[in-house]
Amino acid sequence: MNNREKERYLREYHILKYQGKPFFPYTVAKDGTMAIVVLFVIILMAILFGAELGPKADPTTTSYTPRPEWYFFFLFELLRVIKPPSIVFIATVGIPTVLMVLLILLPFIDRNPERHPARRPIAMLTFVSIISAMVYLSVTGARAGAPGSVEMKVPAQYNPGKLVFAESGCQGCHKIGDSGNSGPGPDLTHIGARLPRAAIARTLINPTAPMPSFVNLQSQHPQQFNALVDFLGSLR
Amino acid sequence: MKLLPGAPRRERDKKSNGNNGSPVREKERQRERRREAALDVPISVVGWVDERTGAGPFMRFMLFRKTPRGNTWYYTLGTATLFAFLSQAVTGVFLAMYYRPSVTQAYTSIQHINNDVFLGQFVRGMHKWGATVMVILVFLHMGRVFFFGAYKYPRELNWVIGSVLLILTMAMAFTGYLLPFDQRAFWATVVGVNINASGPILGPYLADFLRGGAEFGATTLSRFYSIHMLLIPGLIMALIGAHLYLVVKLGTTAPPWIRPAKPRDLAEEEI
Numbered sequence: 093m094n095n096r097e098k099e100r101y102l103r104e105y106h107i108l109k110y111q112g113k114p115f116f117p118y119t120v121a122k123d124g125t126m127a128i129v130v131l132f133v134i135i136l137m138a139i140l141f142g143a144e145l146g147p148k149a150d151p152t153t154t155s156y157t158p159r160p161e162w163y164f165f166f167l168f169e170l171l172r173v174i175k176p177p178s179i180v181f182i183a184t185v186g187i188p189t190v191l192m193v194l195l196i197l198l199p200f201i202d203r204n205p206e207r208h209p210a211r212r213p214i215a216m217l218t219f220v221s222i223i224s225a226m227v228y229l230s231v232t233g234a235r236a237g238a239p240g241s242v243e244m245k246v247p248a249q250y251n252p253g254k255l256v257f258a259e260s261g262c263q264g265c266h267k268i269g270d271s272g273n274s275g276p277g278p279d280l281t282h283i284g285a286r287l288p289r290a291a292i293a294r295t296l297i298n299p300t301a302p303m304p305s306f307v308n309l310q311s312q313h314p315q316q317f318n319a320l321v322d323f324l325g326s327l328r
Numbered sequence: 329m330k331l332l333p334g335a336p337r338r339e340r341d342k343k344s345n346g347n348n349g350s351p352v353r354e355k356e357r358q359r360e361r362r363r364e365a366a367l368d369v370p371i372s373v374v375g376w377v378d379e380r381t382g383a384g385p386f387m388r389f390m391l392f393r394k395t396p397r398g399n400t401w402y403y404t405l406g407t408a409t410l411f412a413f414l415s416q417a418v419t420g421v422f423l424a425m426y427y428r429p430s431v432t433q434a435y436t437s438i439q440h441i442n443n444d445v446f447l448g449q450f451v452r453g454m455h456k457w458g459a460t461v462m463v464i465l466v467f468l469h470m471g472r473v474f475f476f477g478a479y480k481y482p483r484e485l486n487w488v489i490g491s492v493l494l495i496l497t498m499a500m501a502f503t504g505y506l507l508p509f510d511q512r513a514f515w516a517t518v519v520g521v522n523i524n525a526s527g528p529i530l531g532p533y534l535a536d537f538l539r540g541g542a543e544f545g546a547t548t549l550s551r552f553y554s555i556h557m558l559l560i561p562g563l564i565m566a567l568i569g570a571h572l573y574l575v576v577k578l579g580t581t582a583p584p585w586i587r588p589a590k591p592r593d594l595a596e597e598e599i
Contacts, residue, residue, distance in 0.1 A: 102482075110394065126408045135454060141453065145438055160519075198474075
């Protein structure tokens with residue numbers, strides 16, 4: 093923006109301000125209404141959704157699929173998209189840092205004096221595509237790999253076992269059908285064909301490291317344990 | 329500038345204060361005098377403060393400054409974010425009264441808040457969902473500023489401050505997520521810190537700083553707690569102060585599609 097454009101803007105702004113209304117009561121009324129709406133929404137959400145507390149943190153198990161708060165889903169999804177270990181730091185640190193720097197420096201990058209959205213198509217296009225990429229990644233991140241869901245059709249009698257499987261966070265290390273991570277554990281999609289039911293149960297109780305043992309589940313909730321074994325044994 | 333006149337009224341009363349009236353009128357006059365003295369108290373208190381702070385002219389400027397034409401509802405998004413932050417601050421103070429940032433007690437203190445404390449779960453719910461509302465509002469506010477081109481001259485610096493506030497808000501969300509210390513919180517934060525560690529050069533140091541050592545342990549939780557409730561809120565408050573100062577100083581923008589109507593006196597001058 094050169095000096096002439098600056099001066100022109102300031103002059104127009106001054107006139108617009110001169111023709112406007114005073115802060116009190118006009119803006120105060122609007123802002124006050126909005127503040128009440130915000131408070132009301134927060135209270136409503138607190139009443140409707142509450143604040144649930146999961147099981148206590150247990151650093152000795154690795155059986156829990158980590159889930160961030162929803163506004164970090166896009167970062168997590170970026171991690172899933174960019175797999176090769178040598179370039180993982182581009183997803184984890186590179187892209188977010190570049191985005192943050194671009195965000196902070198925006199007024200110095202975009203020097204177009206125009207302010208009307210229709211007259212600055214490049215800025216609009218960039219902004220909208222970055223935001224839609226973030227929204228897209230957030231949505232796919234929210235749908236894929238949620239703990240407690242395995243996208244796989246099984247006969248009805250195996251559904252309880254499937255639920256135990258999902259709740260135990262097995263997909264953190266095993267691939268099953270289209271869900272779960274491929275590694276470090278083996279693919280479980282056809283585990284029933286490779287191992288008999290008894291062998292599956294043995295492995296669950298006495299697994300190879302670093303897989304956590306399910307011996308506690310067997311002793312405390314034998315029904316759930318058997319359902320889990322039945323479910324895994326049915327995968328042929 | 330003197331905002332309000334003081335109390336010269338009393339002197340006028342003194343003159344007629346002889347003993348020539350009847351007892352009833354005397355009593356009435358006394359009551360009247362006391363009433364006037366009582367009415368003078370708040371006025372003189374305001375005057376006293378005003379004389380020493382100059383708050384009167386300042387308040388007059390703040391309240392009656394003009395805002396440009398076309399002041400739409402989109403302009404309330406910033407205030408909405410501010411109020412979400414205030415709600416977080418207030419509910420956070422109440423949560424801090426019961427929360428204990430130690431590995432052994434954190435989870436049970438949250439259970440205590442949820443189950444025993446009066447309105448505990450409600451306040452925790454407000455804090456939890458307030459965070460979501462605040463993140464959404466921060467982004468909407470940023471979107472409004474972007475679409476209106478309000479980050480351009482002369483408000484570049486305020487955009488920079490706002491961007492830092494956005495990043496701090498996300499850091500707030502990240503550090504707060506660990507505090508309930510349930511499985512979800514713990515493992516998400518472990519992964520989050522590992523993500524920091526994967527960065528080149530500075531990454532490992534940042535991760536060590538967050539963890540308070542090489543391992544995720546007791547120091548990590550207290551560290552996150554103090555970052556979440558002392559360091560970042562302090563920074564946010566200071567930056568909000570600067571942000572608002574610049575908003576008042578520079579004024580809010582008008583929507584870019586509004587052109588100034590030619591004012592009558594200017595039009596006459598041109599003729």
